[in-house]
Amino acid sequence: xxxxxxxxxMISMTAHRGAWPERDVIARARAGDEDxxxxxxxxxxxxxxxxxxxITRSPQDAEDVVQQAFVRAWHSLGQFRxxxxxxxxxHRIVARRALDRALQMxxxxxxxxxxxxxxxxxxxxxxxxxxxxxxxxxxxMRRLTAPQRAVVTLxxxxxxxxxxxxxxxxxxxxxxxxHLSRSRAALREAWxxxxxxx
Amino acid sequence: xxxxxxxxWLDEGRPQRDLSRMQQHATICVxxxxxxxxxxxxxxxxxxxxxxxxxxxxxxxxxxxxHDTAWRRALAALIQVLAxxxxxxxxxxxxxxxxxxxRSGVTIGMALTLAPLLSLLSWRLFRTYERLTMPETANLTxx
Numbered sequence: 338x339x340x341x342x343x344x345x346x347m348i349s350m351t352a353h354r355g356a357w358p359e360r361d362v363i364a365r366a367r368a369g370d371e372d373x374x375x376x377x378x379x380x381x382x383x384x385x386x387x388x389x390x391x392i393t394r395s396p397q398d399a400e401d402v403v404q405q406a407f408v409r410a411w412h413s414l415g416q417f418r419x420x421x422x423x424x425x426x427x428h429r430i431v432a433r434r435a436l437d438r439a440l441q442m443x444x445x446x447x448x449x450x451x452x453x454x455x456x457x458x459x460x461x462x463x464x465x466x467x468x469x470x471x472x473x474x475x476x477x478m479r480r481l482t483a484p485q486r487a488v489v490t491l492x493x494x495x496x497x498x499x500x501x502x503x504x505x506x507x508x509x510x511x512x513x514x515x516h517l518s519r520s521r522a523a524l525r526e527a528w529x530x531x532x533x534x535x
Numbered sequence: 536x537x538x539x540x541x542x543x544w545l546d547e548g549r550p551q552r553d554l555s556r557m558q559q560h561a562t563i564c565v566x567x568x569x570x571x572x573x574x575x576x577x578x579x580x581x582x583x584x585x586x587x588x589x590x591x592x593x594x595x596x597x598x599x600x601x602h603d604t605a606w607r608r609a610l611a612a613l614i615q616v617l618a619x620x621x622x623x624x625x626x627x628x629x630x631x632x633x634x635x636x637x638r639s640g641v642t643i644g645m646a647l648t649l650a651p652l653l654s655l656l657s658w659r660l661f662r663t664y665e666r667l668t669m670p671e672t673a674n675l676t677x678x
Contacts, residue, residue, distance in 0.1 A: 340576050375594050382593060383586030390587045400589060407597045408604055474580045493581035518546040521574070524581075525545065528573045 363423055367414045378407055381424050385431045388494060391478060392435035392487045393442065402438050406430040425495060429505045432491050436506055439483035477527045481520050484508070488516040536560050541567045545574045611664055618660040623653040 359380075365373035382403060389399035410417075410427055417426060478486060487506055491497040499517070503510040536556060541564070544550065544557050561568045616622070627650050 378594050378597060382589050384584055386587040386589050387584055404597050404600060408600045411601050471585055494584050522546045524577050525573050528577055
């Protein structure tokens with residue numbers, strides 16, 4: 338069981354979600370209705386950018402990656418089979434592209450911005466304690482490599498299986514398992530060191 | 536059962552098969568209990584998505600890209616047709632035919648000038664086609 342502080346934050350975050358007629362909107366967008374596609378963007382862009390931001394750690398690159406993913410989604414809407422939700426489908430495109438971008442960014446490290454302060458996250462609506470927790474996690478994410486961040490993001494945010502992550506990111510399943518295992522160890526160690534000795 | 540086994544179990548995502556044994560260990564080991572509580576907090580926090588803020592005009596920028604790529608795709612398709620080897624070959628053949636029919640010095644000169652120009656044009660069109668299509672197809676392995 339997570340601590341009471343983390344549990345309260347989880348409840349406040351899940352309360353923001355709501356249902357909407359996505360199938361109709363997708364059908365209209367597929368028929369070429371740009372307004373419907375704009376509605377899809379309104380609904381999915383914030384989470385998609387959050388995923389890209391967590392992987393790339395660069396706000397500009399994250400937004401660019403998500404824009405590219407939406408362009409790809411528009412052109413590929415005809416192939417969307419609704420076996421998963423549009424969000425899941427889009428987020429996998431985003432994750433793959435964000436990882437590609439993050440790996441390209443290795444050569445130009447200076448563009449990787451420090452998100453310690455989580456300045457790009459709209460945290461104004463949250464209580465100070467929650468903001469501290471979120472910032473603390475973002476600090477921890479710095480310790481992971483780009484592939485590890487991509488795997489962790491898909492696993493924990495998207496409830497994606499190891500097999501699906503492997504398919505999405507083009508990695509062997511054992512590599513995904515190794516990334517997950519090492520990420521958990523690194524994050525836990527960092528979390529405990531932040532808490533200080535007992 | 537050692538603390539190393541316990542940490543490995545946490546790293547592996549807490550497989551069910553060892554659950555009771557590991558929980559029992561955590562009750563008697565202060566250090567592992569602390570690790571377990573940290574893992575609980577991290578698992579919960581990692582599942583929380585804080586939606587990011589996008590810049591104003593995000594949707595317009597995407598629609599602009601969509602229209603831009605539509606234009607590029609249409610142009611790329613046209614260039615692909617023009618860059619097919621059969622197009623310059625057919626043109627060269629037509630020029631030779633015209634030359635055979637007329638046998639004038641002007642037509643010979645035109646044929647000799649146009650043949651390499653058409654080859655060059657064909658090659659340049661092919662390169663343009665590549666430039667137009669490569670950025671869009673580079674990462675199409677995503678689902």
